[in-house]
Amino acid sequence: MGILEVKDVNKNFGGLKALSDVNLSVRENSVHAIIGPNGAGKSTLLNCLVGKLIPDTGSVMFDGQSVLGRKPHEINQMGISRVFQTPEIFGDLTVFENVMIPCFASRDGAFRMHAYEHTRHETDIVSMAEQMLADVKMLEKRDIHAASLSRGDKRRLEMAMCLVQRPRLLLLDEPTAGMSRADTNNTIELLREIRDKRDITMAIIEHDMHVVFSLAERITVLAQGTPLVEDTPENIKGHPKVQEAYLGE
Ligand code: ADP
Ligand code: MG
Numbered sequence: 001m002g003i004l005e006v007k008d009v010n011k012n013f014g015g016l017k018a019l020s021d022v023n024l025s026v027r028e029n030s031v032h033a034i035i036g037p038n039g040a041g042k043s044t045l046l047n048c049l050v051g052k053l054i055p056d057t058g059s060v061m062f063d064g065q066s067v068l069g070r071k072p073h074e075i076n077q078m079g080i081s082r083v084f085q086t087p088e089i090f091g092d093l094t095v096f097e098n099v100m101i102p103c104f105a106s107r108d109g110a111f112r113m114h115a116y117e118h119t120r121h122e123t124d125i126v127s128m129a130e131q132m133l134a135d136v137k138m139l140e141k142r143d144i145h146a147a148s149l150s151r152g153d154k155r156r157l158e159m160a161m162c163l164v165q166r167p168r169l170l171l172l173d174e175p176t177a178g179m180s181r182a183d184t185n186n187t188i189e190l191l192r193e194i195r196d197k198r199d200i201t202m203a204i205i206e207h208d209m210h211v212v213f214s215l216a217e218r219i220t221v222l223a224q225g226t227p228l229v230e231d232t233p234e235n236i237k238g239h240p241k242v243q244e245a246y247l248g249e
Pocket of ligand 1: 016037042043045
């Protein structure tokens with residue numbers, strides 16, 4: 001049993017079958033990549049995992065509990081965190097303030113300014129936030145406004161904002177999309193460090209094969225809403241079905 005078990009998930013948009021009988025099992029503490037050409041259904045699948053979309057049929061279990069019918073913030077509290085394609089940070093706030101925000105998001109998903117003002121100086125929370133910034137090598141930039149960070153640093157900050165919630169499953173949707181080769185390599189390095197440092201499972205949706213083969217232990221190939229193969233990177237490389245799926249890209 002994986003920490004995440006997707007069984008027979010279907011999702012239609014009108015007449016379009018975005019996901020057809022999708023099965024996926026992600027092992028705890030592994031990095032699992034989901035790859036596939038544009039329009040394969042990768043983002044739709046991810047949205048079904050975080051409660052942004054509800055599958056028409058099928059089940060999604062996280063650590064033995066169904067996520068279906070739960071609101072995104074409830075799923076977040078179960079231990080699933082998502083990194084967005086474009087970093088979602090607050091430009092007017094400093095790096096440190098950004099990392100403090102998830103510490104004060106309350107159970108109903110609302111942010112409590114009062115709680116923030118009250119506890120911003122509490123040493124254990126402050127040191128936890130600082131530790132996260134150190135983990136992503138952003139501690140020396142703690143007082144810089146987030147808006148003025150480079151794209152790569154924004155990604156690091158967003159990662160710290162996710163990690164401070166102590167997720168058990170981190171979902172990443174094309175974390176290197178639009179990045180330069182240098183920033184892409186930095187992101188790979190960062191994700192490797194996170195993987196090696198803590199008990200965390202990552203499911204990473206990625207278009208860039210270099211990223212996938214640098215990180216993933218298992219790969220699921222999705223094409224036209226259906227998983228074609230699931231295997232190790234070694235076996236996926238040069239797999240005829242995979243090459244077929246990417247033909248015409
Ligand atoms: P990927 O992330 O693999 O590129 P998506 O999951 O975004 O693919 O999309 C899968 C298919 O579903 C595409 O054909 C896309 O146009 C369609 N689609 C995605 N979201 C919606 C939506 N909200 N409404 C209608 N069609 C959608
Ligand atoms: Mg997508």
